[in-house]
Amino acid sequence: MAFSNNHTLISRATKVVGDLHFTGELQLEGKVTGNIIAEDEKDAKLVIAETGVVEGEVRSPVVVVNGKVIGNIYSSKHLELAAKGNVTGTIHYHSIEMVKGAQVNGSMVNKQKESASVLDIAIAKG
Numbered sequence: 001m002a003f004s005n006n007h008t009l010i011s012r013a014t015k016v017v018g019d020l021h022f023t024g025e026l027q028l029e030g031k032v033t034g035n036i037i038a039e040d041e042k043d044a045k046l047v048i049a050e051t052g053v054v055e056g057e058v059r060s061p062v063v064v065v066n067g068k069v070i071g072n073i074y075s076s077k078h079l080e081l082a083a084k085g086n087v088t089g090t091i092h093y094h095s096i097e098m099v100k101g102a103q104v105n106g107s108m109v110n111k112q113k114e115s116a117s118v119l120d121i122a123i124a125k126g
Helices: 111-125
Strands: 007-010 015-017 020-022 025-028 031-033 036-038 045-048 053-055 062-065 068-070 078-081 086-088 091-093 095-098 103-105 108-110
Touching: 025 036, 078 091, 091 095, 108 111
Parallel strands: 007 025, 015 031, 020 036, 025 045, 031 053, 045 062, 053 068, 062 078, 068 086, 078 095, 086 103, 091 108
Antiparallel strands: none
């Protein structure tokens, strides 16, 4: 998977209040109180490091969580929950990788199954 040359780091000492829109790759080691939204829906990647905290919604094709997310996650390609990842909210994913130690307090929705159900309904109506 090729990513663009746009790399952004939000360091441990940084706190962002408000929505954050990004392209390319975003490495979060600090705290974001607000939504994180990938502008480029095909090549964007969000990595939430062990010290990273998000209080809000996350929308990105590729998401790696090794920190804490309080809010829903929408991953259109791949979601990885690393060993210290902690999510409180609903996770919408296409494919998922979950390492021993990761925690999810909420629901998990597989978008492949959801898409298949919509297709089944469309075929039945057709």
